Amino acid sequence: MNTKRTMTLNLTHQEMRVLEELSNQKDLSKTAILRQALRLYQLVEVKLSEGGKLFFEDQKKEKAELMVL
């Protein structure tokens, strides 16, 4: 693995609550959740930059394109 660098992250109470919820749901540490988020964000950005589109499909099999900023 590459050498790791440390950063301090300030979160609101609400953001921290969501992070803790995700941490519990996914059986992952809060750090691992944030690393997952970074990986996912980059993956989506790369796919969109290559002309890909991101969709969510609901239970009726209807698709809605997701806008990513």
Add this chain to the structure above:
Amino acid sequence: MRAPIQIVKWATKELVEAELFDEVTIEHFLEAQKEWRPVVIAAARQMVQAGANRESIPRHWHWDWSSKEADLRILAFSFFGITVQDKLQGLMKLETVGWSGRIASQKGKPLAYVDYLETAPWNIKLLMQPLGRSPEFRAIGTRLIEAGVRRSLEEGFKGRLALHSLSGSERFYLDVCGMTAVGRDPAKQDLLWCEFTPGQAEKFLNEGAA
């Protein structure tokens, strides 16, 4: 990451020094295409001409590692390779985002997913037999799966790892590695979803392949 590992010489069962690395480059993909693919195709052709069972003919003859060059810069994907004296013996692509367990007790929990794993054709007995050659090394697949489990641990996934197995490799993942066969996946050509729980992964790392 570059780490010394040991694999096994097929003919003599001697341990052989090898290197495991995750700094895979396009050069490795090109080497796989140039050195491996013609051998896989030649073996598949021999098997077809000899009237081999369709199921036994390798299904990865069309894989193209060089098409994955763009994936090298994506954090969600990890690549691993194994060399012996600078000669590429195996490659694996691992995905660490977007996959979760399918075993009932692991549902929703993230895992590392082996998207591609390939051993150089000269290490596969099934491919060397039709060409009248003996395989060179064994344990390449085992060392790559071990690397995948270790990456799963580093990611906080507790060793959870899964893959869709090609039909010819199912016995390796189930009987040798000790993964659980969860079911065939109609969304993936009916390939078998094989999965390590944290406990199975720990056993595999500690006790080695069966």
